[in-house]
Amino acid sequence: MSTSLIRKEVDEALLAFVDRQRPALLTISDDLAPLLSALGALLGGGKRLRPAFCYWGWRAAGGEDGQAIVRAAASLELLQASALIHDDVMDSSDTRRGQPSVHRRFEALHGAQAWPGDAEAYGAGAAILLGDLCLAWSSEMFETCGLDGDRRRRGRDVYDLMRTEVMCGQYLDMLEGTRGEASVATALRVVEYKSAKYTIERPLHLGAALAGAGPDVIAALSGYGLPLGIAFQLRDDVLGVFGDPGETGKPAGDDLREGKRTVLIALTAERASAAQAAALRRRLGDPGLDRPGVDEVRAIIEETGGLAACEAMIERYLGEAERALRSAPITAEARHALSGLAVAATTRSM
Amino acid sequence: MSTSLIRKEVDEALLAFVDRQRPALLTISDDLAPLLSALGALLGGGKRLRPAFCYWGWRAAGGEDGQAIVRAAASLELLQASALIHDDVMDSSDTRRGQPSVHRRFEALHGAQAWPGDAEAYGAGAAILLGDLCLAWSSEMFETCGLDGDRRRRGRDVYDLMRTEVMCGQYLDMLEGTRGEASVATALRVVEYKSAKYTIERPLHLGAALAGAGPDVIAALSGYGLPLGIAFQLRDDVLGVFGDPGETGKPAGDDLREGKRTVLIALTAERASAAQAAALRRRLGDPGLDRPGVDEVRAIIEETGGLAACEAMIERYLGEAERALRSAPITAEARHALSGLAVAATTRSM
Numbered sequence: 001m002s003t004s005l006i007r008k009e010v011d012e013a014l015l016a017f018v019d020r021q022r023p024a025l026l027t028i029s030d031d032l033a034p035l036l037s038a039l040g041a042l043l044g045g046g047k048r049l050r051p052a053f054c055y056w057g058w059r060a061a062g063g064e065d066g067q068a069i070v071r072a073a074a075s076l077e078l079l080q081a082s083a084l085i086h087d088d089v090m091d092s093s094d095t096r097r098g099q100p101s102v103h104r105r106f107e108a109l110h111g112a113q114a115w116p117g118d119a120e121a122y123g124a125g126a127a128i129l130l131g132d133l134c135l136a137w138s139s140e141m142f143e144t145c146g147l148d149g150d151r152r153r154r155g156r157d158v159y160d161l162m163r164t165e166v167m168c169g170q171y172l173d174m175l176e177g178t179r180g181e182a183s184v185a186t187a188l189r190v191v192e193y194k195s196a197k198y199t200i201e202r203p204l205h206l207g208a209a210l211a212g213a214g215p216d217v218i219a220a221l222s223g224y225g226l227p228l229g230i231a232f233q234l235r236d237d238v239l240g241v242f243g244d245p246g247e248t249g250k251p252a253g254d255d256l257r258e259g260k261r262t263v264l265i266a267l268t269a270e271r272a273s274a275a276q277a278a279a280l281r282r283r284l285g286d287p288g289l290d291r292p293g294v295d296e297v298r299a300i301i302e303e304t305g306g307l308a309a310c311e312a313m314i315e316r317y318l319g320e321a322e323r324a325l326r327s328a329p330i331t332a333e334a335r336h337a338l339s340g341l342a343v344a345a346t347t348r349s350m
Numbered sequence: 351m352s353t354s355l356i357r358k359e360v361d362e363a364l365l366a367f368v369d370r371q372r373p374a375l376l377t378i379s380d381d382l383a384p385l386l387s388a389l390g391a392l393l394g395g396g397k398r399l400r401p402a403f404c405y406w407g408w409r410a411a412g413g414e415d416g417q418a419i420v421r422a423a424a425s426l427e428l429l430q431a432s433a434l435i436h437d438d439v440m441d442s443s444d445t446r447r448g449q450p451s452v453h454r455r456f457e458a459l460h461g462a463q464a465w466p467g468d469a470e471a472y473g474a475g476a477a478i479l480l481g482d483l484c485l486a487w488s489s490e491m492f493e494t495c496g497l498d499g500d501r502r503r504r505g506r507d508v509y510d511l512m513r514t515e516v517m518c519g520q521y522l523d524m525l526e527g528t529r530g531e532a533s534v535a536t537a538l539r540v541v542e543y544k545s546a547k548y549t550i551e552r553p554l555h556l557g558a559a560l561a562g563a564g565p566d567v568i569a570a571l572s573g574y575g576l577p578l579g580i581a582f583q584l585r586d587d588v589l590g591v592f593g594d595p596g597e598t599g600k601p602a603g604d605d606l607r608e609g610k611r612t613v614l615i616a617l618t619a620e621r622a623s624a625a626q627a628a629a630l631r632r633r634l635g636d637p638g639l640d641r642p643g644v645d646e647v648r649a650i651i652e653e654t655g656g657l658a659a660c661e662a663m664i665e666r667y668l669g670e671a672e673r674a675l676r677s678a679p680i681t682a683e684a685r686h687a688l689s690g691l692a693v694a695a696t697t698r699s700m
Contacts, residue, residue, distance in 0.1 A: 021514065028518050028543055031525055035518075086482065090475040110528065117528035117609070117635070125440040125524045128478060129517050132436060135482060136513040139489045143506055149499035156493055163486040164371065167479050168378050168385075174475045175381055178460065178467035193378055259467070285467070 003052055003340060006070070010051045013067075013074040014043055017141050034109055035130050038102050042081055045097030045249065050076040050203045052341055053225070057207025060334035061217050068146035072155065072210060075145065076203055078138035083166060085131035089124050090174065091258050092287075098249035103127035147210055155210040162202035169194030173260075180285070182261035184270065188230070191263060195236070196229025200345070216329055223324030224338065231317035232345040234310055237262040241298060242307075253294035259285025263313070268306030276300045318346060353402055353690060356420070360401045363417075363424040364393055367491050384459055385480050388452050392431055395447030395599065400426040400553045402691055403575070407557025410684035411567050418496035422505065422560060425495065426553055428488035433516060435481035439474050440524065441608050442637075448599035453477035497560060505560040512552035519544030523610075530635070532611035534620065538580070541613060545586075546579025550695070566679055573674030574688065581667035582695040584660055587612040591648060592657075603644035609635025613663070618656030626650045668696060 018039060025032040051073035058069045087093070088101035095101055100108065107123030115122070142159060143152065173190045176182040182190070204221040213221075239248050240255035241264065255262065265284065272280060283289060283297045301307050325338055368389060375382040401423035408419045437443075438451035445451055450458065457473030465472070492509060493502065523540045526532040532540070554571040563571075589598050590605035591614065605612065615634065622630060633639055633647045651657050675688055 024511070024514060025518060028515070029522055029539065031522060032518050035521060082482070086478050090471070090478060092471075115528050116530050121440070121442075122524065122528050126521060128436050128440060128481075129521050129524075131478075132432070132481075132485060133514065133517045135485050136489075136510070136517065139486075140506075140510045140513075149503075153499075156490075160486070160490045161374070163490075164374060164483065165378070167483045167486065168375060168382050171385065171476060171479050172379055172381060174472065174479075178465050178472050180466050189379065 003337065003344070006052055006055050006073075007048045009067075009070045010048045010074040010077065013071045014077055017071075017074070017078075017137070018043070021137065034106065035126070035133065038105050038126075038130060039081065039134065041099055041105075042084065042097065042102060043077065045099070046077065046080070047344070048077060049341070049345060050080060050199060053200050053203035054207040056334055056337050056341065057204035057213075057221060058211045059207070060204070060221065060328070060330035060338070061208040061211035061213035062331075063207065063211030069207065069210065071145035072142055072147060073203075073207065075138045075141035076206075078134045078141055079163065082131045082134035082138065083170070085127050085134065087170065089127045089131075093250070093254065093258075095250055095254075098246075101127070102130055151210045151212065154212065155206050158202055158206045158209045162198060162206070165193045165202070166198040169198065176261045177259055177285075180259065180261065180281075181269075182266050184263060184266040187261055187263040187266045190261075191230055191233045192226070195233035196226050198229075199232060200229035201225035220324065220328035220330065224321050224328060224342075227317040227324070228321035228342050228345060231314045231321065234263055234314045234317070235346045237264045238307070238310060238314075241301065252291075253289055253297075256284060256294060256297050257287050257289045264301065264306060264310045267309045267313075268301045268304050271304035271306055271309070272300065273304075276304060314346065318342065353687065353694070356402055356405050356423075357398045359417075359420045360398045360424040360427065363421045364427055367421075367424070367428075367487070368393070371487065384456065385476070385483065388455050388476075388480060389431065389484065391449055391455075392434065392447065392452060393427065395449070396427065396430070397694070398427060399691070399695060400430060400549060403550050403553035404557040406684055406687050406691065407554035407563075407571060408561045409557070410554070410571065410678070410680035410688070411558040411561035411563035412681075413557065413561030419557065419560065421495035422492055422497060422502075423553075423557065425488045425491035426556075428484045428491055429513070432481045432484035432488065433520070435477050435484065437520065439477045439481075443600070443604065443608075445600055445604075448596075451477070452480055501560045501562065504562065505556050508552055508556045508559045512548060512556070515543045515552070516548040519548065526611040527609055527635075530609065530611065530631075531619075532616050534613060534616040537611055537613040537616045540611075541580055541583045542576070545583035546576050548579075549582060550579035551575035570674065570678035570680065574671050574678060574692075577667040577674070578671035578692050578695060581664045581671065584613055584664045584667070585696045587614045588657070588660060588664075591651060603639055603641075603647075606634060606644060606647050607637050607639045614651065614656060614660045617659045617663075618651045618654050621654035621656055621659070622650065623654075626654060664696065668692065 022036055025036060054073035054076055055069060063069060084096055085102045088096055089103050093101050094104055103123040106126035107119045110119035110122040169190060173194050176186055176190055201222055204225045205218060208217055208221055245252050269277060269280060279296060280300055283293050321342055325335060328335065372386055375386060404423035404426055405419060413419060434446055435452045438446055439453050443451050444454055453473040456476035457469045460469035460472040519540055523544050526536060526540055551572055554575045555568060558567055558571055595602050619627060619630060629646060630650055633643050671692055675685060678685065
């Protein structure tokens, strides 16, 4: 299957899964309908990167095309939906994928209905619960994908590890954000667990494990997936500061307002003069940071050479991933598809 | 096994599971240790009702004693830990099981370390992530319990349904809380999904399904479990207003400060004079409600006959559960144990 065809099949599998849940929810109460529409809106966006890597991990390990692997792969989008919904609550983000974030959507529902009580708390509570539902449904969708029990058992070990890793990575990300002084090495550790493993390496491993891959294929997929995953996150960090809001789906400078301690920021801080460092400290994490403030931070990131250093790191990790891919013991078709995904993951925002 | 022995074995299974996760977390970073200690403290409390019902559902359906069913049953405590941690964030509760709630614990860590940034947001974020981890771990513990794939497949259907039901029930609970005017019927619908099914009926079904129970046993367990579950929650509501904080683990009047629209409150509102109704509206959901305010609401609940009506409902549901139990097609041993659990569930706080 081509990457765009996989995307279409993943979309259909997700729609079918949510449609199967719909009657159960509406039998409990019509009042649950807003949960379904909020999830539908969120799932309408996203580039389905994780399912694509899972699918090609499966094919790389000799798995045959079919609906069951598409459903297993699509379940990763529900896990990701859970992570995004909860992340947006934690960061108080207003938008996601170019639309209001889930908690803001329920806050608006509260306002529109003129209910008494605290609209913001209502929005956050609804988002916590919908994120929980998505997390529960991701494992339900995986377990009911149609692959046999032995395959699922092998895949489940990867799935379990991946969930623990991403939740721990998120915690460390928040910790470094609040401490406010991550070194490049510390920021890279967060990237490894929160992004590189979660977005690329583990989805590849999941597909490969489901197909019964041996340790050589698993190792080769790590050789490609981990550096690619780091390059992916560094590209995302650059886009978070310099990207076009129309493409990123987030207002310009949101990462700066949230005070994210990215590798890009750490590379900049390493190179900053005392005056630049002071300006950086003042601007980062300021929720009221305006456009001139964003421009000032952008200038510092460029003038210190932080941006150039980050671009060079992206190139280095990408080169490492490409070299690993060339010598990986996988089919030519999988190699070709993974090469295309490497480009897709590091040239656009997710 | 006796109920106290099951409790001990469930505790041991939980400890063993968390101990197996520990090295994975600490390999990622020592900074993750506070997540493990917060979970350890939370799991130190709790009466293990859900595992007990799951275990006796299994035995009622002819399952033999063993470690695998104890592990499957114990996984429900991780699901419950997730629900409690997130619930406390949503309600801004300060305490749980007589200790600081998880988000307050991380807020205190932030303060003790004198980190910059927002301590309250840090606490909430850490609690959201630890709740997610517990939810992921509950399914991991269930799937690795040691029961064979066919049994787990049957149990998983119940598990999936139960998770969807409890999350939807929590949403409806929050919705009724914010709307602020639940009727007895509406409040009972919340009780059914949030508590009666989740705490008693589905754990029984889970154990029975794992043991391969037929529809007659499943139906008999519903006949006992649903009314008992309603009685359990009504008792919990009464204790939430009139209970001894030393037993409930929550400050007196916390349910009133949170503005919970319980069946007890709905029964009171139905019977209130205009003046009593106005006082009730003014007091319920007031976060600063002091001891005289709590006493005033208590007096209204008693004087209207709301309390007596609630106690009568508890008796009626308990009687229904006991009658269903007497005619259930299960072993005498299971009948005896379930009869004891009915008393334990409705005479003490959870």
